[in-house]
Amino acid sequence: MDDKIQNDLYGVAAEYADDAVLLAAVKKAREAGYTVMDAYTPVPVHGLHEALGGKRTKLPLITLAGGVIGTLGGLGLQVWVSAIEYPMNVGGRPWLSWPSFFPVAFECMILGAALATIIGLFAMCKFPLPYHSIFNTPGFERASNDRYFLCVESTDPKFDAKAVRHLLEGTGAEAVSEVEP
Amino acid sequence: MAYDAKDRDEVMGQVGDLLAPGQTFDSINEDITSVILTKKPPKAWYIGLGISGLLLGVLTVAVMHLLFFGVGVWGINVPVGWGFAIINFVWWIGIGHAGTLISAILFLFRQDWRTSINRFAEAMTLFAVSAAGLFPLLHTGRPWLAYWMFPIPNTLGMWPQFRSPLIWDVFAVTTYATVSAFFWYLGMIPDLATMRDKAKKQVQKVVYGIFAMGWRGSSLHWHRYEVAYMLFAGLATPLVISVHSIVALDFAVSVIPGWHTTIFPPYFVAGAVFSGFAMVLTLVIPVRKLYGMEHLITLRHIDNMCKVMLANGLIVFYGYLNEVFFGWYSAHEYEMYMIWNRMTGPYAWAFWMLIFCNGVVPQMLWMKRIRTNVIAVFFISIIINVGMWLERFVIVVTSLHRDFLPSSWGMYFPTGWDWAIYAGSIGFFFFALFLFIRWIPMIAIFEVKEVSHKGHEVHIEDDEPKNG
Numbered sequence: 001m002d003d004k005i006q007n008d009l010y011g012v013a014a015e016y017a018d019d020a021v022l023l024a025a026v027k028k029a030r031e032a033g034y035t036v037m038d039a040y041t042p043v044p045v046h047g048l049h050e051a052l053g054g055k056r057t058k059l060p061l062i063t064l065a066g067g068v069i070g071t072l073g074g075l076g077l078q079v080w081v082s083a084i085e086y087p088m089n090v091g092g093r094p095w096l097s098w099p100s101f102f103p104v105a106f107e108c109m110i111l112g113a114a115l116a117t118i119i120g121l122f123a124m125c126k127f128p129l130p131y132h133s134i135f136n137t138p139g140f141e142r143a144s145n146d147r148y149f150l151c152v153e154s155t156d157p158k159f160d161a162k163a164v165r166h167l168l169e170g171t172g173a174e175a176v177s178e179v180e181p
Numbered sequence: 182m183a184y185d186a187k188d189r190d191e192v193m194g195q196v197g198d199l200l201a202p203g204q205t206f207d208s209i210n211e212d213i214t215s216v217i218l219t220k221k222p223p224k225a226w227y228i229g230l231g232i233s234g235l236l237l238g239v240l241t242v243a244v245m246h247l248l249f250f251g252v253g254v255w256g257i258n259v260p261v262g263w264g265f266a267i268i269n270f271v272w273w274i275g276i277g278h279a280g281t282l283i284s285a286i287l288f289l290f291r292q293d294w295r296t297s298i299n300r301f302a303e304a305m306t307l308f309a310v311s312a313a314g315l316f317p318l319l320h321t322g323r324p325w326l327a328y329w330m331f332p333i334p335n336t337l338g339m340w341p342q343f344r345s346p347l348i349w350d351v352f353a354v355t356t357y358a359t360v361s362a363f364f365w366y367l368g369m370i371p372d373l374a375t376m377r378d379k380a381k382k383q384v385q386k387v388v389y390g391i392f393a394m395g396w397r398g399s400s401l402h403w404h405r406y407e408v409a410y411m412l413f414a415g416l417a418t419p420l421v422i423s424v425h426s427i428v429a430l431d432f433a434v435s436v437i438p439g440w441h442t443t444i445f446p447p448y449f450v451a452g453a454v455f456s457g458f459a460m461v462l463t464l465v466i467p468v469r470k471l472y473g474m475e476h477l478i479t480l481r482h483i484d485n486m487c488k489v490m491l492a493n494g495l496i497v498f499y500g501y502l503n504e505v506f507f508g509w510y511s512a513h514e515y516e517m518y519m520i521w522n523r524m525t526g527p528y529a530w531a532f533w534m535l536i537f538c539n540g541v542v543p544q545m546l547w548m549k550r551i552r553t554n555v556i557a558v559f560f561i562s563i564i565i566n567v568g569m570w571l572e573r574f575v576i577v578v579t580s581l582h583r584d585f586l587p588s589s590w591g592m593y594f595p596t597g598w599d600w601a602i603y604a605g606s607i608g609f610f611f612f613a614l615f616l617f618i619r620w621i622p623m624i625a626i627f628e629v630k631e632v633s634h635k636g637h638e639v640h641i642e643d644d645e646p647k648n649g
Contacts, residue, residue, distance in 0.1 A: 042627060
């Protein structure tokens with residue numbers, strides 16, 4: 001019976017009024033051996049991602065790739081158009097008049113990098129994602145206002161609803177609640 | 182004189198603060214979201230929307246007239262072929278640049294004071310760039326063939342000429358519009374989630390929910406988000422400089438006296454920032470009053486924007502002096518004549534008005550009393566907007582109207598349709614801004630919360646100008 005309820009949960013979430021208390025709670029939960037958890041905050045909290053054991057995102061590499069593709073694409077397009085496909089003599093300039101290809105190549109670099117960044121971000125965060133179990137947490141609408149939430153998820157190998165609840169209740173939480181999937 | 186110590190302390194106190202004291206997360210949330218979700222818009226909003234809507238109608242009629250009869254309805258002719266279309270294009274795109282400067286460059290420099298105004302300024306960028314894009318498009322005469330400017334394979338076997346600054350412009354402006362729109366949207370996602378959570382009506386919940394993309398403020402989201410925002414700021418900064426440099430190259434790459442100078446790109450960028458900050462002030466001063474946002478957009482913001490404006494105004498003025506110097510130092514008959522004609526010829530009134538608006542009036546901003554007097558700043562900002570429009574008028578018209586041969590001299594007279602499209606573009610800009618104020622949180626909620634959270638340490642640190 002207990003097992004069934006436990007598997008039916010997304011996790012157990014605690015609500016905090018302050019980011020310092022949240023950070024202390026994260027530390028405590030990590031020390032207790034929980035690894036699969038996430039915190040939800042109205043503003044970015046510095047050190048939170050690291051405290052949760054998160055790694056640095058690879059997003060800058062995606063941006064770099066987008067920028068490189070953009071530059072090469074822009075440059076390639078201009079060289080191909082101006083020197084191969086549609087060569088036109090303008091004021092006696094050489095077909096490969098590369099200095100005049102810089103502005104467009106530069107703009108293509110920025111465009112490629114920016115598109116890669118936003119697409120990369122959305123893909124990493126799985127946006128758009130209209131439904132997520134965490135929204136079932138009672139009072140979660142305040143996570144975008146003035147409350148901080150910590151949720152230990154049921155996929156954690158050590159997860160046990162009662163134990164987690166007990167742990168979180170001892171961290172200065174305003175409320176602790178089970179989260180339906 | 183009538184300025185006793187108490188007044189002074191009051192002014193100083195307000196100037197020193199980014200936010201009025203006593204703000205909590207919830208009060209900030211409520212103050213910004215209630216404008217959209219619960220409160221009725223002020224009467225001035227309806228009046229403003231009505232007037233700008235009318236002007237938008239004028240734009241529609243003027244554009245239809247133009248498309249039907251062709252660009253001959255404008256005052257452009259040989260030798261002045263650019264006229265209002267290009268003046269307005271450069272003016273609008275310059276205005277847009279302050280938004281990117283506030284959101285990207287000040288972000289990279291860690292200037293906390295940007296937070297209350299960046300959303301608004303970015304919105305302004307987007308609408309200004311849209312208004313700007315209209316003009317070269319219509320100036321082509323046959324805008325339905327505008328796709329010829331893009332490298333799209335077509336049955337004519339024809340490709341754009343990549344050695345032309347006008348094609349660089351196409352790439353610069355479209356990239357700028359795209360990146361600005363994404364940057365704006367990216368900065369808005371957490372706030373849209375706040376709107377979704379705060380909304381009471383089902384329709385609002387659903388619509389804000391869709392645009393919030395499922396943002397839930399998870400630590401992973403925030404981590405990636407902050408990295409992405411930083412990357413975007415890093416990309417937008419060189420972009421904004423490149424865009425106006427390329428706009429300047431439209432002129433500088435030609436061999437027209439008055440256009441063919443190397444100082445154009447930096448001087449255009451400074452001019453863009455100058456006019457953009459003037460426009461932000463013109464917009465923000467009435468809005469903060471009407472919506473009671475004085476505790477979020479404080480005198481400190483106005484004061485700082487005035488300082489940026491003053492600095493850029495001086496760079497622009499240096500540019501004017503340099504143009505005169507170049508004209509004289511070139512010892513080139515046509516260059517010397519151009520600058521002499523600019524100062525004493527038939528358009529001398531425009532030149533001297535420009536010097537008055539952009540060179541003389543902004544000097545008042547040296548005084549803190551003026552910088553913290555919102556009414557004075559409001560009028561100065563309008564004068565600068567006018568001055569920057571005149572600058573482009575002087576650059577475009579006086580450089581063209583007396584060609585190399587006196588036989589091809591002429592005067593430029595804008596027609597009613599020129600004015601109608603110009604006024605209409607202003608209508609479009611304000612119409613979009615009014616809708617923005619109505620539907621999107623005009624101040625970045627989570628960023629203001631962050632500033633309030635850092636608390637008084639920020640204020641104390643920033644009180645003195647020596648802070649880093």
